[in-house]
Amino acid sequence: MSHPSPERSLTLPDDGAAPATDFAETLSSALSDNLADSMADDLTDALPDDLTGELPVTAPFPHGLPEPVWPDFGDHDEGARRAVAAVAAMLGRPIPERPREPRSTSEWLTRQWDVEESTLVNVSRDMSRTLQRLHAYALQRWVDRHPDDVSVFGPGGAPQRAALDLGNGTSVSVPAVAAVLFPAGSAYDTPVAVEVAYRYGTPTVTAFTPPGGLALAEQVLADLTRTLEADHPYRGGVLSARPGNGTVELTPVKHTVQVRGDVVLPADLWREVDLFCSSVTTRRDALRALGHTTSRGLLLAGKPGVGKTKLTRVIATELAGPLTVVLVTAEVLRTWMTELYEEIRGLGPCLVVLEEIDSVASKGSRGDTSFAEFLDALDGTRSSDDVLTVGTTNDPDALDPAVKRPGRFDTIIEVPPPDQAGRMAILRLFLPPDSPVDVDLVASYLDGATGADLREVARRSILEHGPDGLTTSRVADVATSGRWKPAPVAGNYL
Numbered sequence: 375m376s377h378p379s380p381e382r383s384l385t386l387p388d389d390g391a392a393p394a395t396d397f398a399e400t401l402s403s404a405l406s407d408n409l410a411d412s413m414a415d416d417l418t419d420a421l422p423d424d425l426t427g428e429l430p431v432t433a434p435f436p437h438g439l440p441e442p443v444w445p446d447f448g449d450h451d452e453g454a455r456r457a458v459a460a461v462a463a464m465l466g467r468p469i470p471e472r473p474r475e476p477r478s479t480s481e482w483l484t485r486q487w488d489v490e491e492s493t494l495v496n497v498s499r500d501m502s503r504t505l506q507r508l509h510a511y512a513l514q515r516w517v518d519r520h521p522d523d524v525s526v527f528g529p530g531g532a533p534q535r536a537a538l539d540l541g542n543g544t545s546v547s548v549p550a551v552a553a554v555l556f557p558a559g560s561a562y563d564t565p566v567a568v569e570v571a572y573r574y575g576t577p578t579v580t581a582f583t584p585p586g587g588l589a590l591a592e593q594v595l596a597d598l599t600r601t602l603e604a605d606h607p608y609r610g611g612v613l614s615a616r617p618g619n620g621t622v623e624l625t626p627v628k629h630t631v632q633v634r635g636d637v638v639l640p641a642d643l644w645r646e647v648d649l650f651c652s653s654v655t656t657r658r659d660a661l662r663a664l665g666h667t668t669s670r671g672l673l674l675a676g677k678p679g680v681g682k683t684k685l686t687r688v689i690a691t692e693l694a695g696p697l698t699v700v701l702v703t704a705e706v707l708r709t710w711m712t713e714l715y716e717e718i719r720g721l722g723p724c725l726v727v728l729e730e731i732d733s734v735a736s737k738g739s740r741g742d743t744s745f746a747e748f749l750d751a752l753d754g755t756r757s758s759d760d761v762l763t764v765g766t767t768n769d770p771d772a773l774d775p776a777v778k779r780p781g782r783f784d785t786i787i788e789v790p791p792p793d794q795a796g797r798m799a800i801l802r803l804f805l806p807p808d809s810p811v812d813v814d815l816v817a818s819y820l821d822g823a824t825g826a827d828l829r830e831v832a833r834r835s836i837l838e839h840g841p842d843g844l845t846t847s848r849v850a851d852v853a854t855s856g857r858w859k860p861a862p863v864a865g866n867y868l
Contacts, residue, residue: 541626676789679826
């Protein structure tokens with residue numbers, strides 16, 4: 375096979391396709407030693423320094439043939455590098471392979487353990503970002519036990535870390551995108567690795583072992599979860615459940631402390647509240663011994679302003695510490711209830727507060743996906759102990775009957791507006807302690823008023839007359855005039 379420009383071309387024997395193993399010899403027979411040497415030199419000059427080795431010169435360029443001009447290779451991918459290296463090898467001038475950083479955790483581990491990548495064992499779990507960060511917290515505890523033994527790799531770049539919010543203005547640094555290798559004899563007798571990363575945007579935690587270690591990889595993930603559950607940084611705190619990154623996220627929040635003395639309610643109502651709480655406190659062991667679940671649901675019903683929210687705060691204040699309190703936002707209530715109860719597994723005993731369930735549990739909601747998910751989530755609490763659920767509603771009659779059956783909300787408490795004695799007690803709470811006001815008389819003018827209404831009467835009176843200018847007649851005037859009630863102000867506005 376010949377080419378039309380003999381002064382710049384070579385003639386190879388036209389004897390068909392040669393075996394790959396004979397190609398270098400065929401090429402050598404077609405090229406003089408001088409030409410081969412020149413091509414290798416020019417090829418070497420065109421390659422980056424880190425790819426090339428020092429190539430020996432064997433003979434001068436042959437007479438009568440022009441020196442080949444090689445293009446500037448510039449930036450090129452690994453495939454091009456391999457092709458160029460193969461040509462150089464066929465010319466008898468092999469180029470040393472350029473060492474390359476591993477691109478993935480599995481590639482890194484194959485080098486660490488000297489095994490084929492296809493033989494690596496890995497077990498992964500997808501989870502929410504919050505749960506991933508919490509497992510990373512547990513992983514950091516493992517690292518702290520073996521600080522001089524572990525190796526850390528960042529798949530796709532340097533290892534990344536993130537702050538885990540612990541509440542009260544404190545945080546701790548945990549792995550965010552990283553793989554940690556524990557050599558044999560550290561965490562386990564066999565070497566293992568744990569990766570915290572994202573797969574197609576989904577947070578994952580993966581355990582790796584050498585070939586044949588499937589059971590060990592599963593054990594590593596289970597042990598990591600047990601480490602978290604044994605020392606959970608969120609246990610006993612107050613958390614807000616909010617939507618984020620396509621699922622529910624738990625964030626520590628500052629709790630508004632409320633005590634029983636701040637809320638005026640009938641004595642029989644407090645007895646029901648105490649009975650509800652006893653399933654995870656004083657009666658917990660008795661229930662478990664007899665095979666009963668300790669999880670219960672309490673529904674607080676009543677018109678706005680009667681004190682439902684304050685009552686939930688009292689319950690949360692009394693149970694926080696022994697229990698983890700989870701305050702659920704409306705968005706989670708409508709969309710992420712199943713994920714919420716999955717998320718709180720491992721937190722130990724929990725109090726879950728669901729404000730105004732009317733938006734998802736009314737009679738008109740039957741058939742909606744959110745309604746079905748809400749019921750499934752409530753049913754799911756019975757599969758695990760020590761979960762108290764408190765819901766509130768403004769209109770219990772508007773709720774679907776399926777919501778109110780035992781096993782979902784076991785107790786429904788009607789929170790009524792205060793009676794005369796209750797109104798007097800509430801006015802005393804919100805008026806100055808040394809006020810000369812006859813609260814009995816003022817309270818008689820406010821039959822049917824809620825606790826929120828009475829607070830506004832007291833506040834309006836203080837705004838109009840000051841704390842030192844309060845008298846019975848002045849406060850009674852505010853109460854009977856209705857000035858304390860919200861009303862649109864007439865006028866023109868820009």
